[in-house]
Structures are given as structure tokens and as C-alpha cells.
Amino acid sequence: MKKSGKIRYKTVAAMIGLVVGLGQAAAEKKPNILYIMADDQRYDTLGCTGNPVLKTPNIDRLAEQGVSFSKAFATTPICCVSRVSVLTGQYARRHGVHDFFTQVPDLGKTYPGILQQNGYYTGFIGKWGTDEQNQEYFQRVSSFFDFWGGSMHQSNYWHERDCRFVKNNGTTDRTEFQCDCPPDARGAKGEQTRVGRKNIQDPIHQEIHVIPQKVEQFLSQRDADKPFCLSISLKAPHGPWGDYADEVKHLFEGVALPVKASVDVTDAENRPDFLKNSLMNPQRGSKLVRDPKMLQEEMRHYYRLIAGIDICMGKILASLKEHDVDDNTVIIYTSDHGHFLGEHGFDGKWLLYEESAHIPMILYDPRNPVQAQTSDELALLIDMAPTMLDLAEIKVPKDMQGKSLLLQLTDPAQPLRDSFFMEHLYGHGPKPPNHIERSEGVRTRRWKYINYIDQSGPQSEELYDLENDPMEMHNLAGNPEFTVQFKKISSQWRRYREELK
Template sequence: MFCRFLCWMKLNVFILALLGTFGCSFSGHTEKQPNIIFLLTDDQRWDAMGAMGNKIIQTPNMDDLANNGVLFTNAHVTTSICCSSRASILSGQYVSRHGIEGFRTPFSPAALQQTYPMLLKNNGYSIGFIGKYGVGNPQDFPDSLYHYWGCDALHQPNYENEDGEGNFIHYTDIVSSRINEFLERFGKDEKPFCLSVSFKAPHCQDGDPRQFIYAERYKKLYANVEFALPETAGSSYYSFFPQDFRIPVFNGVERQNEARKRWEIRFPDKEKFQESVRSYYRLISGVDDAIGILRKKLEEIGKAENTIIVFMGDNGFYLGEHGLAGKWYAHRESVKVPFFVFDPRADESQRGKRVDEFALNIDVAPTILSLAGVEIPETMQGINALDLLSHKTPEREMFFYEHNLDIPTIPNSEAVISKKYKYIKYADLSTPFEEFYDLENDSLEKVNLVGEEKYADAVQEFRKYLEVMGNEVK
């Protein structure tokens, strides 16, 4: 069934790519190529945005774009870690195909030419990249291939910086100033542009006990908010995992699971939990302010009406659920992300739409190419996500998730996720461990149904899906 489904998807992508070469967009426009800005946040989970139902977080600019565009309410990543997910976003491919499984692995020169920025460059676009690139070592960054390169020679930029006069400047503000610089240089030309912006926020500052370092002006924001502990924060939800998940053994040495190690830094008690979540939210509100500045600049240079804004998080983030911090595993908190497309050229009938079908990070590249009227390469495994809105492409019944990073303290896993069920397998543990959830009745993934007679057939079916789909994505 999955093989037939994948072939059908590829046929639709090919047909729609041909349509795209004639300048069609989801709103029916045939005018000149639009400008495109892709915004990526780091570790922003799906519900950390007002438009996704969060009543506490202040994200008015994200919300306005999402509520006046197309909001994908069921968007997920196919690998939940920055280097691999970013490579999937750029290439439109699963990790099994693009091969970026670690922080030091760059794209090959040939693979780089098949990423969406290079394909747009070859079709007349000025291209820029700002912020955290995140694929390969800094010496491998493709800065010379971009018309504007605003990334620092660091894999993980620092939040705390100094400007030319020795004054403190937060990294989100540096990114914001570089966006303005790009728009000043390239936004006034007749030539279309594509700017990819990759914020560090709300990622933690690794190695710093403060973790989520926000600009001082946000200190009072959320100060009086009391955040509710997740329902799955109790110790029983972590002790549920087997011993070699909690204490992996590498070269004969026991080490603590990285997700639990970071939990002990961020969520060990009520006070630390509250401060961590407040600070995490403050970083996201900082990004939202930068988006507001970006929109004002587009208005100022007269490009707001022809500039599409695409937004996504590179992966989700545990805020203590399942006794974990970080990401990496296939639970909802880790894999579900915000995703929307705002096209100011769209008809009123196409605004404020919500799509509940599965959209994936591998869909970003083909969606951007389609909006630009550029053919989607056959090597891309994603789809133009906007075709889900008009039902021009078949709904995904399920999707494959993989995480094979070579870090001993993060056990590898694979999963198959449908709207009804989720199956997760940790094959590399000494005794392979499985999780199976009935998502319709257990959205928080509290009760593992492996071993329950009622679900035995469903578990066995998903085991087969995992094997077949894992082979298909390569």
C-alpha cells in the first residue's frame, strides 16, 4: 500500500512541478516571480505560538501571518535534531537519502546544488542566508555561493555579543539587523530574492547554566505567569523507559541519557521549571519582535505585497514531558512543529486557512520552489504543502520518522506515525524496546499498548510499515 501511495505522490509532484514552471501559485497568480523569505526557529514546538492555541505566549506577528495565510496544524519533522532537520528542509529529503546524520557532515557539492536556494539562484533569484546554518563544520559552509551570507563561523552562535562600540547585543537582534541589511541591498532591485533566516532562538545556550539567555528588555515578560506542569512530568513516565535507554552503555561505560541530563538542568524542581519555560517563551517573543521589524522593512521598501513568508520550527522540544528535555525522540513534543505560509498575493478566499493533514519538513523546499514557479527535482521526497489545501495531492495516511545520530547518550529510534496510531522502535538497545500509542484516545502518549492483546494486530501491522517505509525513503 505504501509503495503505491509513494508513486502516486511522486506523480502528483511531477505534474504540479510542470504547472509551477508556468508561474502558477496556489492563489492562481501568473504575475512575476515573488520574493520569498523563509524563517526557521530552533527548537520551537508546535504549541509555542498563539495561532496554535497557546493563550499565554505573546507572538502577535507570527499569529497575524499564520491567521492570514495557510496554517498547517499537523506539521512534523522527519528527524528531530537541528543538523539533520535543516538538511531535510534545504534538500526536501529524508536523512536516509541526504545522509546528514551528524553535526560535522556537509552536503556534497552536487547535493548542495539541489537545495532550494541554489535552484532558485539558478532561476534568477538573489539568495541570502542569515543566522545559524547548522549543516557541516564552519569551514564547509557554502558562503561563497550566496549573494549575501550573514552566518557566523560557529555551529552554535552565542546569544551574548558586543556591537562595534562594545555594547551588549543579543543574537536575535544581530539576525534582525542583518535582515534589514539584506533587504536594503537586494530588496530594491527588480530581481526577485529568496532570503533564508535561521534564528538560534529559542535553543538553549549549551554549557551555560542559564540555558535560555534572553535580552534584558524581556525580563518582566511572563514574570507573573504560573505555568502548569505537564501531565507526563511525573517520575513514572521516565522510569517507564528500559535501563539501557536511561543509562546507555558505550565502550563499557554507563552514561546518562542526554535528554534526562538536560532535564536535570532545566526542570528538576518547580522553581527551575517555571524559570526555564518563562525564558524559553521570552526568546520566542524576541523572534516575534524581529518578524515585526522585518515586516515594517518590507513595507518601507515597497516589497510587502509581493513577498511570501514561510515559517517553520526545525524540531519540537520537551518541556519536561516524559521526564525529558531536548528533542530527538518521536513523541509529539519533540516532532510536531509550527508551520505556515503567508502569501500577500492570495485571494481573500485563500486566507486564514487551516490544513489538518500531515505536512513535513521535507515539504519546505518543494513548496518554496512551487511558489517561485521552479521545477521540483525528482530527488526531492516532499510535496508542495499548499496542494494539501486544494486536495491536489493525496493526504498522507502516515509518515516515517528516523533518528540515527551517532551520539551514544541518545539512543537511536525510528517510528511510523498516523493520525490514529504511533509506533516507535529503539532497535539498538540491548533488548529492542517498542512504544505504541492510540493517539485518538491518548494524545499525550501516556499508555504504551505494546503487549496489549486488543492492539496486537495493529502493532504487528505497524512493525511491517516501519520496515517497508524505512526502505522506501532511501
């Protein structure tokens, strides 16, 4: 009997070992996914996208062995709406979130939800950005993920080293994540949007210190028998631009930063009054275009925040290597939208011009490294969810409107789409200056059409030939030579706005 018992024990042990081995093999077969999204970073602010001044060696490493999309765009250039489009793979027209106060419709139908249902260990770090002040909602969201390192409101750059947000382990106490930092000079405290580090005794910077620390927490606590999907939503380079880390505070001093030709007073003055008076432009945009010294200083702040992102990226890559998951972790780097730097007399984002909608996008798969490929196909943020599900070999739901980008990894010229819809329907306030002009449009490979849907008359529509006018300085909407093209693309806009609901 004793011998029989030993045989049974060995058999059971062998079976357990086989099951564990199969589980580990399955986890190894499925890639880990790391999705990193900057906030307000425009396309031309990386070394690998051609910036002559800004050095981003860690992000550039991804592009050197992956594919960089030269024509990647946000379909709605505003934080909250764009983030829901990423989560759902849908245009705002379908997912229905157009402001800061509406919740993600169904977390279970987002890419982290679907991945979790299919055996992935999921985590989120950084700015969540929807219904950002709702405590009850954030309790549910933080509980939804296996690991939570997210924050409410707009997130903050500076924290006490021992604040509750920093110390939270992301798992057993993940619903008790709210920051309890002291008030800033204006009286904002904790999770409220703070400026500077006044009253913080032992300050640490979110991008350079806190996020890498939380990535380390995630990798240390994850279920190693499961593949993981970690989504990181950075604060940078969103304002306040002066809240960069000490490590980058001397960068770009005395350096002349590149300014686009569309930072032009005449061009700014020729814009419709309803745009010149829209949110932020009277206070900052018109000043930036008229004051080169002010513009250069603001750009230095903005660039320093992006340099801080690259430091953060270097620490994250080191953590992946230390935990021996670097060779099976696919990394996507992008931004929720871009940002004006005085072009056309504008500041902020929101409008459908290239500076606001054109974003960096890099896809790196260490299992199939390639040699610095560039795809000129039209890639969108609504493609992020389908791409991640495709990586995990999960069928993409029919209600997702984006497309997987995996074919572009092996063939950057693989056709993706010829055009896409753009929309921004959040008006912010009813009257200037607390107002954003609502707009919709279509961008093709060559042309862009914009319709200011609450306006009428000749200035309510714009048409740009991006091949001959990449700076969007010459509106052709009223030019009889382009009537055929105008009718064609405006008809496409009317069709899209109905079909994409």
C-alpha cells in the first residue's frame, strides 16, 4: 500500500507539474503588452520623428527596432474623449463620451476588460481622465483592474514621498489610492490639480520617480502564470509646463528651438473671429505668435517635460529587463493628441489642425525586431484596442471601428485606410473666452476638410491641400478651382457622420 501511495503521489505531482508547465508555456506564448500614452505630445517632438533639438534616446530605441507611423492621428483631440476612443476602439460618435463628466460606457468591453476575460493580468498607471472627480466611479474603476496606480482629476507632477498615492501598493489597497499631498500656493490639495511643489517637504516627480516605482510594483506583484497588459497614461507634457523635474531643468538653455512657419501674425489675424476668441487663444495663443521670447521659453518648458518622459521610459525598459520579460513584451508608445505652439495664433489643442491631431506612434515587438521601419499609412488611436487584441490572438469585436496595425510591422506599406473622420463636440462654455468651437471633418492622404458645425457662412468650412500646404495656411473652401474636391470631401463628411454612429 505504501508503494502504491508513493506511485499515486508521484503521478499527481507529475500531473500538477504538467499543468503548471502548460500554463507557463501558454503565458510565454502570449505576449505581454505595455501601452504608454503621453498627454498633449505632438508628432514632431521626438528624435525619431525628426526634432533637431529634443533628444529622446530611450523612445528612439523602440523606433529603431519597430515601426513608427508618420501619419498617426487622434480622431478627437481632447484628453477625455480620446482616452475613451483608445479604450473602446471607437469614434466618439459611437462611444458617446464627449466631455469630462461622462463615464466609460462598459469597462468589460474595453481592451483591458477583454484581455482580462481572456486570461491577462491587467494594470493601469497614471491619468485615467474620464468623469475625473467622481469618487464612487473611481472606486469601481480601481477595483476593475488587477493592479491600479491611477489618479483622479488631471493627475499631478509633484508628490510627497510618503503620500498615500505614492505608497499605495496597487493591489490589496488599490481602492485607497487618493493622493493626500498638502495644498499648493492656490489652495488646491491632494487629487485636485496642483501647481508646483509648495508645502511639499520631500517632493518626488511623478514621471521620473513615481511611475517607474509603480511599474516596479506591478512587475513584482503580477501573476507570473499570466501574460500581462499594463497601460500607462503619463501626465507629461500636459501643463502646468513649469512643473518639470530637476533632472531636466537646465536643458535647452540658450538653445533656439524650431518654430513652424505657421507661427505667423498675418495668418493668425486672418483666422475667423470665432476661432481667435476660442478657449485660451486670447490669453496665450495670440501672445505666443507675437512674442518670440515668450514662445521660446514656453517651448523649453514643454520640451523639458518630454525629456523627462524619456528618462521615465529608460527606467521602465530597465525594469522589464530586470524582471526578464523584455523579450516578450510588446510596447506601444503614442499620445492622446498634440498641442499648438503658437501656430495660427493658437494654444491648447481641440481644433482639427495637424498640430492638435497629429501624434507620435511607435509599435515595437521584441519577438520580431525590424530595422527602423516607417509606415506612412493613416493610423489612428481607435486602432490601439484592435491591435492589442490582435497581439493576444483575440477576435476583435464587431463594434470596434479601428483596425489592427500588426500587418504594418512586417509590411509598413500595407494599405490601412484612405481617409478618416474627425470630431470635437465639447464646447466647454457657451461664450468666449471659456468656449471651444465645435468642429467635425475628414482627413484623407492629401486633403483635409473642417466644418465648424455651429457656424454658417463662408468661414464655417475649410479645405486644405496638405500636399502643397502642409502648414494649413491657405483655405481653399471658397476657391472655385477646387469646387469638385470640396464637394467630394464634404459629401464624405456627411456620410461619415451618419455611418459611424
